[in-house]
Amino acid sequence: MIGDWLDIGPISQIEAGTARTLPVEGGEEIAVFHTMRNEFFALRNKCPHKQGPLSQGIVHGDVVTCPLHNWNISLRSGKALGDDEGCVPTIPLKVDAGRIYLLRSAVIGTGETDTAQTRAAA
Numbered sequence: 001m002i003g004d005w006l007d008i009g010p011i012s013q014i015e016a017g018t019a020r021t022l023p024v025e026g027g028e029e030i031a032v033f034h035t036m037r038n039e040f041f042a043l044r045n046k047c048p049h050k051q052g053p054l055s056q057g058i059v060h061g062d063v064v065t066c067p068l069h070n071w072n073i074s075l076r077s078g079k080a081l082g083d084d085e086g087c088v089p090t091i092p093l094k095v096d097a098g099r100i101y102l103l104r105s106a107v108i109g110t111g112e113t114d115t116a117q118t119r120a121a122a
């Protein structure tokens with residue numbers, strides 16, 4: 001349902017400069033990032049190059065460097081920066097009263113199959 005937000009827990013669960021992953025039943029894993037500037041972003045946990053786990057990359061500014069071949073991915077847009085080309089889907093995220101919320105329709109709407117279970121597991 002559009003406009004419906006999924007509570008994935010307190011912001012304190014993600015240390016600044018790191019990311020946590022959120023498994024999605026029937027969909028693709030999401031990486032939730034907490035930057036050193038105290039911003040939060042959510043992206044599919046797959047590098048647009050060869051699907052490296054972006055959650056394990058190094059976060060600097062609003063960019064993550066993929067752990068596999070060092071592509072730089074914008075956390076804001078999901079786009080590869082510099083000479084590299086590609087884009088990973090971003091998930092709308094908001095922080096409210098110290099908790100992180102993801103747009104439910106984005107979490108469940110871009111999974112690999114339409115018919116799979118659509119419940120997100122925190």
Ligand code: FES
Binds near residue numbers: 048068
């Ligand atoms: S898989 Fe991310 S840079 Fe190659």
